[in-house]
Amino acid sequence: xxxxxxxxxxxxxxxxxxxxxxxxxxxxxxxxxxxxxxxxxxxxxxxxxxxxxxxxxxxxxxxxxxxxxxxxxxxxxxxxxxxxxxxxxxxxxxxxxxxxxxxxxxxxxxxxxxxxxxxxxxxxxxxxxxxxxxxxxxxxxxxxxxxxxxxxxxxxxxxxxxxxxxxxxxxxxxxxxxxxxxxxxxxxxxxxxxxxxxxxxxxxxxxxxxxxxxxxxxxxxxxxxxxxxxxxxxxxxxxxxxxxxxxxxxxxxxxxxxxxxxxxxxxxxxxxxxxxxxxxxxxxxxxxxxxxxxxxxxxxxxxxxxxxxxxxxxxxxxxxxxxxxxxx
Amino acid sequence: xxxxxxxxxxxxxxxxxxxxxxxxxxxxxxxxxxxxxxxxxxxxxxxxxxxxxxxxxxxxxxxxxxxxxxxxxxxxxxxxxxxxxxxxxxxxxxxxxxxxxxxxxxxxxxxxxxxxxxxxxxxxxxxxxxxxxxxxxxxxxxxxxxxxxxxxxxxxxxxxxxxxxxxxxxxxxxxxxxxxxxxxxxxxxxxxxxxxxxxxxxxxxxxxxxxxxxxxxxxxxxxxxxxxxxxxxxxxxxxxxxxxxxxxxxxxxxxxxxxxxxxxxxxxxxxxxxxxxxxxxxxxxxxxxxxxxxxxxxxxxxxxxxxxxxxxxxxxxxxxxxxxxxxx
Numbered sequence: 263x264x265x266x267x268x269x270x271x272x273x274x275x276x277x278x279x280x281x282x283x284x285x286x287x288x289x290x291x292x293x294x295x296x297x298x299x300x301x302x303x304x305x306x307x308x309x310x311x312x313x314x315x316x317x318x319x320x321x322x323x324x325x326x327x328x329x330x331x332x333x334x335x336x337x338x339x340x341x342x343x344x345x346x347x348x349x350x351x352x353x354x355x356x357x358x359x360x361x362x363x364x365x366x367x368x369x370x371x372x373x374x375x376x377x378x379x380x381x382x383x384x385x386x387x388x389x390x391x392x393x394x395x396x397x398x399x400x401x402x403x404x405x406x407x408x409x410x411x412x413x414x415x416x417x418x419x420x421x422x423x424x425x426x427x428x429x430x431x432x433x434x435x436x437x438x439x440x441x442x443x444x445x446x447x448x449x450x451x452x453x454x455x456x457x458x459x460x461x462x463x464x465x466x467x468x469x470x471x472x473x474x475x476x477x478x479x480x481x482x483x484x485x486x487x488x489x490x491x492x493x494x495x496x497x498x499x500x501x502x503x504x505x506x507x508x509x510x511x512x513x514x515x516x517x518x519x520x521x522x523x524x525x526x527x528x529x530x531x532x533x534x535x536x537x538x539x540x541x542x543x544x545x546x547x548x549x550x551x552x553x554x555x556x557x558x559x560x561x562x563x564x565x566x567x568x569x570x571x572x573x574x575x576x577x578x579x580x581x582x583x584x585x586x587x588x589x590x
Numbered sequence: 591x592x593x594x595x596x597x598x599x600x601x602x603x604x605x606x607x608x609x610x611x612x613x614x615x616x617x618x619x620x621x622x623x624x625x626x627x628x629x630x631x632x633x634x635x636x637x638x639x640x641x642x643x644x645x646x647x648x649x650x651x652x653x654x655x656x657x658x659x660x661x662x663x664x665x666x667x668x669x670x671x672x673x674x675x676x677x678x679x680x681x682x683x684x685x686x687x688x689x690x691x692x693x694x695x696x697x698x699x700x701x702x703x704x705x706x707x708x709x710x711x712x713x714x715x716x717x718x719x720x721x722x723x724x725x726x727x728x729x730x731x732x733x734x735x736x737x738x739x740x741x742x743x744x745x746x747x748x749x750x751x752x753x754x755x756x757x758x759x760x761x762x763x764x765x766x767x768x769x770x771x772x773x774x775x776x777x778x779x780x781x782x783x784x785x786x787x788x789x790x791x792x793x794x795x796x797x798x799x800x801x802x803x804x805x806x807x808x809x810x811x812x813x814x815x816x817x818x819x820x821x822x823x824x825x826x827x828x829x830x831x832x833x834x835x836x837x838x839x840x841x842x843x844x845x846x847x848x849x850x851x852x853x854x855x856x857x858x859x860x861x862x863x864x865x866x867x868x869x870x871x872x873x874x875x876x877x878x879x880x881x882x883x884x885x886x887x888x889x890x891x892x893x894x895x896x897x898x899x900x901x902x903x904x905x906x907x908x909x910x911x912x913x914x915x916x917x918x
Contacts, residue, residue: 264777264778264794264797264814264888265777265817265850265851265854266777266817266820266821266850266854266855266857266858266890267816267817267854267857268816268817268818268857269816273853273857274853276817276857276860276861277853277854277856277857277860278856279860280855280856280857280858280859280860280861280863280878281856281859283859283860283863283873283876284856284859284863284876284878285876316853317851317853319851319852319853319856320852324852339853449592449593449594450592466592469592486592488595488596488597489593489594489595489596489604490596492594493594520849520851521848521849521886521888522593522594522886523593523645523647523848523883523885523886524647524648524652524880524883525601525602525605525644525645525647525667525885526593526594526595526605527594527608528605528606528608528609528612528647529594529595529596529601529604529605529608530594530608531608531609531611531612532604532605532607532608532611533604533608535608535611535612545611548611548612548613550608550612552852552880555851555852557851557853558849558850558851558888560592560849560886562594587915587916588915588918589918590916590917
């Protein structure tokens with residue numbers, strides 16, 4: 263699989279250098295250890311720091327800026343960042359109010375963010391995002407964190423910008439995470455540059471239902487079908503989990519995994535929208551596009567977040583990052 | 591190639607229905623004939639209308655809104671829209687000040703927009719975008735319009751919002767178009783749903799240098815190489831055409847063709863940035879991401895626009911569309 267790269271070992275840094283220059287008004291990038299920070303940190307606020315393996319861009323580096331993250335620590339592709347990155351990022355952006363880590367539930371990420379939290383001498387809390395309902399709730403490593411992370415980071419980021427306390431933000435983050443459910447479908451595997459070939463192969467008539475954002479196995483390999491059938495099945499899985507009631511207000515996020523066209527993503531949105539409209543659920547906010555990718559995987563995920571007044575207000579609050587921007 | 595579709599014949603309308611719902615605050619979609627219009631048209635301004643075959647999203651439908659297009663007319667995938675669409679769109683959004691059409695230089699688009707212009711009884715002008723330098727200037731059908739179209743639509747859109755006259759906007763659009771040059775590279779073909787297979791096949795060690803946004807043949811099929819080598823060749827081609835001088839201010843737009851990751855696009859940006867920095871050219875504005883796609887083609891294009899004070903001011907002016915948003 264051809265890619266625009268020079269060398270597997272330099273890809274991440276060369277890409278981050280371009281990112282830093284393209285968004286020089288917004289971010290600064292440190293390389294040793296690696297982190298992306300907001301150029302202008304609002305004084306006196308809790309610092310919001312996230313991170314994880316690269317390959318999911320714009321998550322998380324594209325969400326650094328006003329009203330969202332103060333810093334993001336990228337690991338190598340599909341590889342957890344290390345505690346020295348979180349420590350350096352905290353050193354650069356955190357003040358007396360402490361640090362809230364937003365962490366997707368993968369063993370390496372959890373362990374490394376925990377180590378950083380223990381080593382920091384300011385107050386810290388962690389919101390663990392585990393929105394991927396492909397695995398059962400009682401799965402021994404828990405559920406994976408996927409596209410719902412964007413929703414958590416946006417809403418908590420807006421609250422942090424208002425100067426809310428660390429405990430407040432932790433409670434809010436948990437509330438958003440608990441009210442968020444996602445499921446993904448792959449039509450193809452993705453190509454990790456270091457591997458050369460695809461992470462997995464699917465026959466022409468099969469899809470991976472419940473795929474993870476690194477190409478992890480989901481619920482099952484099942485028959486390819488019409489978009490309406492696939493999306494209905496995705497929506498039913500989310501609906502069963504979250505059980506939104508008639509009149510509930512929700513945010514519907516259709517996320518592309520990398521190689522799926524915007525035409526298809528809007529079609530997926532249309533089918534999912536119809537599904538919940540027929541249930542009397544009110545889709546009051548939407549996000550359609552590539553936000554949590556899995557390199558060049560063909561596929562998409564659907565995320566639903568049950569909203570309350572506060573969450574809606576915070577979703578609408580101004581944000582200025584490379585990947586999400588409004589009101590600024 | 592698997593896609594999220596129900597039927598080739600309904601894909602466009604189902605996708606547009608989702609688009610209309612996801613951006614209901616911003617746009618309205620008409621289906622017979624098809625066009626996307628701004629919900630809130632600023633009174634007394636020239637109407638900006640563009641369009642072209644679908645499959646390049648977010649271009650043009652994602653650029654409808656405040657500070658950019660008043661309407662966009664999507665044809666079927668890679669197929670020109672028909673004059674009745676432009677007439678209906680103009681009927682919906684145009685007033686006494688007339689209509690400026692922004693048209694990519696493809697025979698079908700040019701013919702159909704010309705027919706619409708002849709049939710309209712308000713003043714019309716047309717800006718023809720032909721920024722793709724893959725073909726020689728004296729090519730008998732002229733050069734193709736590609737990713738530079740976004741730049742033209744943004745800058746002219748901001749000027750229209752200020753209430754400038756039709757002749758002014760036409761002159762400005764021509765100036766932006768003349769100062770804009772693009773070149774694309776494909777690492778793979780794209781998959782048109784109606785065809786099933788890829789538009790073209792490239793061996794594992796070849797790339798298509800100068801590819802068009804429908805997979806048209808470019809300058810040559812050449813050896814796959816490092817990102818730095820490929821990007822330098824692209825930058826040299828643009829540089830030779832546009833001949834920016836030391837101290838010139840430019841906008842650098844790296845555009846993904848569909849299936850290329852953001853990591854790679856930022857790496858491409860980095861290499862291109864270095865190239866022009868070394869020439870003493872000042873990159874004062876940037877845009878990196880998927881804006882003019884070719885369905886799921888792996889590849890990217892580089893666009894350079896030579897800017898003046900007015901163009902910079904208009905680029906920075908507020909815009910609120912599905913795909914480009916700032917200051918609102």
